Amino acid sequence: MSISKLNNAPSFTPLYGQIKILITQSLALGEWRPGQPIPSEMDLASRFNVSQGTVRKAIDELAGENILVRRQGKGTFVATHTAERSRYRFLRISGIKGKKEYPINDVLLHYKRGKADKEIAERLKLKRGAALIMLLRATTFSNKPIILHSIYLPAALFRGLNGAMISSYPGTLYSLYETRYGIRITHAEERLRAVAADKTATDALGVKPNAPLLGIERVAYTYGDKPVEWRRSRCNTDQHCYFNKLG
Amino acid sequence: MSISKLNNAPSFTPLYGQIKILITQSLALGEWRPGQPIPSEMDLASRFNVSQGTVRKAIDELAGENILVRRQGKGTFVATHTAERSRYRFLRISGIKGKKEYPINDVLLHYKRGKADKEIAERLKLKRGAALIMLLRATTFSNKPIILHSIYLPAALFRGLNGAMISSYPGTLYSLYETRYGIRITHAEERLRAVAADKTATDALGVKPNAPLLGIERVAYTYGDKPVEWRRSRCNTDQHCYFNKLG
DNA sequence: TAGTGGTCTAGACCACGTT
DNA sequence: ACGTGGTCTAGACCACTAG
Numbered sequence A, B: 001m002s003i004s005k006l007n008n009a010p011s012f013t014p015l016y017g018q019i020k021i022l023i024t025q026s027l028a029l030g031e032w033r034p035g036q037p038i039p040s041e042m043d044l045a046s047r048f049n050v051s052q053g054t055v056r057k058a059i060d061e062l063a064g065e066n067i068l069v070r071r072q073g074k075g076t077f078v079a080t081h082t083a084e085r086s087r088y089r090f091l092r093i094s095g096i097k098g099k100k101e102y103p104i105n106d107v108l109l110h111y112k113r114g115k116a117d118k119e120i121a122e123r124l125k126l127k128r129g130a131a132l133i134m135l136l137r138a139t140t141f142s143n144k145p146i147i148l149h150s151i152y153l154p155a156a157l158f159r160g161l162n163g164a165m166i167s168s169y170p171g172t173l174y175s176l177y178e179t180r181y182g183i184r185i186t187h188a189e190e191r192l193r194a195v196a197a198d199k200t201a202t203d204a205l206g207v208k209p210n211a212p213l214l215g216i217e218r219v220a221y222t223y224g225d226k227p228v229e230w231r232r233s234r235c236n237t238d239q240h241c242y243f244n245k246l247g
Numbered sequence C: 001t002a003g004t005g006g007t008c009t010a011g012a013c014c015a016c017g018t019t
Numbered sequence D: 001a002c003g004t005g006g007t008c009t010a011g012a013c014c015a016c017t018a019g
Helices: A003-007 A015-028 A041-048 A052-064 A084-089 A118-123 A163-168 A173-181 A199-205 B003-007 B015-028 B041-048 B052-064 B084-089 B118-123 B163-168 B173-181 B199-205
Strands: A068-071 A075-078 A093-095 A104-115 A131-141 A144-154 A187-196 A212-222 A226-235 A240-246 B068-071 B075-078 B093-095 B104-115 B131-141 B144-154 B187-196 B212-222 B226-235 B240-246
Touching: A015 A041, A015 A052, A041 A052, A052 A068, A104 A163, A118 A226, A131 A199, A144 A199, A163 A173, A187 B187, A212 A240, A212 B212, B015 B041, B015 B052, B041 B052, B052 B068, B104 B163, B118 B226, B131 B199, B144 B199, B163 B173, B212 B240
Parallel strands: none
Antiparallel strands: A068 A075, A093 A240, A104 A131, A131 A144, A144 A226, A187 A212, A187 B212, A187 B240, A212 A226, A212 B187, A240 B187, B068 B075, B093 B240, B104 B131, B131 B144, B144 B226, B187 B212, B212 B226
């Protein structure tokens, strides 16, 4: 009834914060899988010897971070990239006009293996020269290639991954990471700039040389702020743009 | 003790949601001013005839939306753009290298009045031809102009605003809206794309013609999703970029 | 009908800032 | 010492889903 009694010291961590950490650990260890329900609030309360209200506050925060999803009357579930709903969490580009629904697809253009240079090693917190998987991929709207992605993955985390697996997989890439490798992307950081189209981009996107493109660098993380993927994307913003809300 | 009893109907609004609306109304009407404290949770609880916990939940959400700011031991305050802390809430551009602190300033280049064309009228929910104030403004980092803003304001909301007021004001533009006109920007939506530099941009930013620039369109809102400002910005991203977190 | 999350209450106690 | 927000509890009742 009071882990907090062990914690009168300088840095005070509330009970619900400790519960949050315990729940996150169970998630990271795979005790509860994406898409599956976690135990009810009452069950967790008795398991951790706290009140339902304390568990509730921990779950509230995890739900706010899109780690868990609450469904009234049904239970609390581990968030998953498989749900169609979450497609736009990590795809902030959409069409500029009207609200037509575009069919969105991804095409794998190139697959190879290589080693981390200084920049990628820094971003992914790897050692320089660590083995990487490198993908070149295009996102199409209405079958027109709009975004070109150069994607870099630590080979150690994705053993056995190959081009055929990616091409044949029906969902998003993050859904593949989750279902095939148990790696759930929880959050990401992006840096945007305007760049001139290079040859790779003109070929893949069908734009003129030096056309202005929206350049996006992204580091994607899993539980515990562990970086898992780095990508550099270039987007043709003639008919599409990047949406953002400032709160 | 139960406004909610009036509300067994199809759409159910919890008590704390109603309290949230009441608090927001007091804010919009100026009963509590930016930077000032609102009444304590206990005071509000007795004022609204609900428990402290219900007021607490309402305030929690408003604090999550950056409408209010909690300070333990001191009270709950109306958020303000005057605080240095909030400078970066609406400025997502920063330097690319190291973590040097750049002196950031704004320069007014041009001031005029005009009428709303179709696009601006739509964005600001005005009638076509409504009176506007138009600003051309540059944001400088280390005294170098990096971002050029074309800003459009409904003249009806900013009576008497002129170039001298803006140039002599020491804080951010949103701080000026707040202190001089009682209009607090609460949130905004942005659309980003890559564009080629036009003459206005080459002159103000010192880049080559057709250089790729990051184009940002923003609609800024006050309480009740009321649009108050529209701006189109162009940013030189050679040494700076736009940061974003995806949750 | 039973089980889940969602709301609301009342009260105790803690952490923080000010007086 | 006092008042503020922050945490935690225990219990009642509501809303939603499913068998």
